[in-house]
Amino acid sequence: MKAIAKKRSKLGLVEALRTCVAVGVSLLLVCIVVFIISATPGAALFDFLIGPLTSLRRFGNVIEACVPLMFTGLSVILLQRAGLFNLAMEGAFFIGSVAATAFALTLGLPDKLNLIVALIMASLAGAIVCGIPALLKVKCNANVLVTSLMLNYVCLYFGMWIIVDFFADPGMSSNYSYAFPEGMLLTKLFPKTRINTGILICAACIFLVWLLLNKTSFGYKVTMVGKNERMARYSGMNIGQLIIGSSLIGGVLAGLGGGVDLFGMYPRFQYSGLPGYGWDGILIAIVARHKAQYVPFAALFLAYLRIGADIMSRNNDIPSEMIKIIQAIVIVLISAQAILSNYRRSIVVQEAKEYEQEV
Amino acid sequence: MSAFLQTILTPDFVFTVIRVMTPILFAALSCMVFTKGGIDSIGIEGIMLICSMTGPVFSYLTQSAIGGVIGAIVTGILLAFLFGYVTLQLKAVEILAGIALNTMASGLTIFVIYYVAGEKGSTQSLFSPVVPNIEIPVLSSIPILGDILSGHNILTYLAIILTFVLAYVFYSTPLGLRIRSVGENAQAAASVGINVMKYKYITLAIAGTLAGLGGAFMSMGYVSFFSKEMIAGRGFIGMAAEAMGMGNPFGIFLASGLFGIADSLAVRLQLLNFPTQLIQTIPYMITIIAISIYSYKRSKREKKL
Numbered sequence: 001m002k003a004i005a006k007k008r009s010k011l012g013l014v015e016a017l018r019t020c021v022a023v024g025v026s027l028l029l030v031c032i033v034v035f036i037i038s039a040t041p042g043a044a045l046f047d048f049l050i051g052p053l054t055s056l057r058r059f060g061n062v063i064e065a066c067v068p069l070m071f072t073g074l075s076v077i078l079l080q081r082a083g084l085f086n087l088a089m090e091g092a093f094f095i096g097s098v099a100a101t102a103f104a105l106t107l108g109l110p111d112k113l114n115l116i117v118a119l120i121m122a123s124l125a126g127a128i129v130c131g132i133p134a135l136l137k138v139k140c141n142a143n144v145l146v147t148s149l150m151l152n153y154v155c156l157y158f159g160m161w162i163i164v165d166f167f168a169d170p171g172m173s174s175n176y177s178y179a180f181p182e183g184m185l186l187t188k189l190f191p192k193t194r195i196n197t198g199i200l201i202c203a204a205c206i207f208l209v210w211l212l213l214n215k216t217s218f219g220y221k222v223t224m225v226g227k228n229e230r231m232a233r234y235s236g237m238n239i240g241q242l243i244i245g246s247s248l249i250g251g252v253l254a255g256l257g258g259g260v261d262l263f264g265m266y267p268r269f270q271y272s273g274l275p276g277y278g279w280d281g282i283l284i285a286i287v288a289r290h291k292a293q294y295v296p297f298a299a300l301f302l303a304y305l306r307i308g309a310d311i312m313s314r315n316n317d318i319p320s321e322m323i324k325i326i327q328a329i330v331i332v333l334i335s336a337q338a339i340l341s342n343y344r345r346s347i348v349v350q351e352a353k354e355y356e357q358e359v
Numbered sequence: 360m361s362a363f364l365q366t367i368l369t370p371d372f373v374f375t376v377i378r379v380m381t382p383i384l385f386a387a388l389s390c391m392v393f394t395k396g397g398i399d400s401i402g403i404e405g406i407m408l409i410c411s412m413t414g415p416v417f418s419y420l421t422q423s424a425i426g427g428v429i430g431a432i433v434t435g436i437l438l439a440f441l442f443g444y445v446t447l448q449l450k451a452v453e454i455l456a457g458i459a460l461n462t463m464a465s466g467l468t469i470f471v472i473y474y475v476a477g478e479k480g481s482t483q484s485l486f487s488p489v490v491p492n493i494e495i496p497v498l499s500s501i502p503i504l505g506d507i508l509s510g511h512n513i514l515t516y517l518a519i520i521l522t523f524v525l526a527y528v529f530y531s532t533p534l535g536l537r538i539r540s541v542g543e544n545a546q547a548a549a550s551v552g553i554n555v556m557k558y559k560y561i562t563l564a565i566a567g568t569l570a571g572l573g574g575a576f577m578s579m580g581y582v583s584f585f586s587k588e589m590i591a592g593r594g595f596i597g598m599a600a601e602a603m604g605m606g607n608p609f610g611i612f613l614a615s616g617l618f619g620i621a622d623s624l625a626v627r628l629q630l631l632n633f634p635t636q637l638i639q640t641i642p643y644m645i646t647i648i649a650i651s652i653y654s655y656k657r658s659k660r661e662k663k664l
Contacts, residue, residue, distance in 0.1 A: 132647075140658070141654045141657070142654040142655075146595075146598055146646075149599070150595070150647050153595075153639075157639040157640040157643075161634055161636035165634055165636075279458065279461075279462060282455070283462075319469055321465070321466040321473075321479075322470055324462050325466045328462045328466075329459075329463075331458065331462070332455070332459045335455040336449035337451070339449060
């Protein structure tokens with residue numbers, strides 16, 4: 001038993017190393033590109049790498065930017081847990097903010113109660129969105145990838161219709177809703193930053209997801225379905241129920257994220273297109289190696305780079321879109337099984353030998 | 360209702376449908392090749408986006424439309440090879456590599472045009488020759504039919520011709536058979552002496568070419584410049600059209616046509632004061648429903664066997 005536990009930790013080390021290599025290589029590439037292109041490479045790199053730490057407000061920006069990333073990261077972990085590539089979290093996040101706006105502006109309850117109801121509705125809306133591709137997979141065997149991609153566009157246009165036709169503020173540009181009542185916005189926690197109670201909701205979600213995946217039979221079963229569906233079916237699990245269940249929870253997280261981000265950061269609804277946090281969630285889930293407890297670190301990584309790139313593009317001649325290239329490289333390098341595969345194999349062989357000797 | 364019929368029962372409407380379906384047809388044909396070769400096609404969105412950027416840039420550099428189209432095709436092939444290298448050699452998960460490609464594309468295109476055109480939004484400031492529309496002799500003089508079928512972009516005609524060419528290649532030539540066998544069961548194909556890697560890369564080259572043409576059409580035919588995120592999900596719709604057309608080139612042609620109709624209808628109905636955004640959901644809803652029905656029927660059929 002002892003040997004098995006040791007083997008696990010060492011293989012985990014390989015995965016961690018792969019993550020570090022991916023991050024390191026991508027940062028190195030950025031430095032090279034900046035040195036070739038920029039007229040002021042030193043200043044650009046300083047802004048990019050150290051910039052976010054130079055003022056409280058900037059570091060606050062990093063923490064604020066983490067919140068939606070953590071929500072969609074958690075969402076992706078659950079959506080992919082059962083082995084499906086459901087990409088509806090992008091639409092679910094967006095619809096979450098739309099539903100939150102709609103209920104915030106129509107219910108007319110006392111502010112705090114209204115906020116809670118609006119966030120619950122955002123979660124439900126998200127659950128419905130992510131539940132649809134899962135349901136179609138289970139009932140019709142429809143390709144989740146394609147249906148969820150199409151569903152994201154349905155969400156975008158449907159959400160825009162709701163905002164523009166029912167809640168648009170005629171005094172603002174067409175996709176801006178009326179402002180929310182002041183008391184409905186999430187409370188700011190620190191002066192000079194926009195860090196708000198949303199981060200506490202997020203922390204609670206991270207804990208609950210960790211609990212769900214590691215300490216409940218539901219979490220164990222879903223993981224089993226994702227790792228080996230035949231085995232799960234053979235052992236009598238209700239695969240369809242597990243797939244739909246994990247997708248619904250993933251949708252709740254994405255929808256709630258949309259609502260929390262809305263009330264935490266904006267005075268009114270003002271997205272003009274899909275915000276892209278869902279796609280970012282894929283990177284977060286990969287860097288966090290699909291473990292809830294590592295999600296904050298992954299989100300911090302991406303948020304830090306993003307704020308750094310913003311500062312760099314404001315002061316220098318490098319566009320902030322460069323960050324997307326880093327994201328792509330990190331995704332590819334971490335998911336590339338061939339990298340470090342020899343090292344991984346040697347560890348497996350070595351540990352198998354040790355195990356044999358002990359037995 | 361009569362106002363509605365009046366807007367769609369015109370040669371002009373059918374002409375628009377053909378124009379609008381062209382990039383989707385290219386995307387769907389590219390997805391078909393990917394799928395036949397057993398490669399996931401989600402990266403098509405990014406390949407098309409980058410190609411729609413390199414098209415006008417090469418057209419500007421060479422001051423010729425052909426130069427631009429060749430530039431887009433070469434970019435398409437190189438990106439497809441990059442995808443192949445990452446998934447086949449580095450063994451990255453295909454869907455993740457495709458998503459990475461899409462993410463990179465949206466950043467890289469803005470990055471490049473910022474340096475080439477000096478602005479982040481579009482390449483409107485560059486003078487880049489575009490692919491011309493052509494009138495077909497004889498056909499153009501026939502009433503109605505001439506209005507519908509003549510005067511399209513050269514790339515539109517190319518897309519239609521390629522549909523037939525691909526149908527021939529995949530179902531009547533050894534090359535097509537080998538690509539399909541590699542896609543369906545690589546180990547079985549290898550056991551009869553087919554070089555799997557070689558045919559995977561041939562698949563990627565063909566699919567990359569088609570995606571490159573689709574991208575080039577967007578920025579050198581549909582409009583005359585590149586603007587950011589201009590593919591706007593057409594690659595994904597191509598995936599859906601491929602699934603809806605059940606992998607058959609002519610089915611794919613019809614599915615792309617359906618998208619063309621839905622998309623053009625959305626534009627026309629806006630003029631009649633229908634809620635714009637709600638109408639824009641129609642093509643995507645139709646896709647989801649059609650794929651579900653088709654998948655349901657297929658899985659039922661497979662259960663019977």
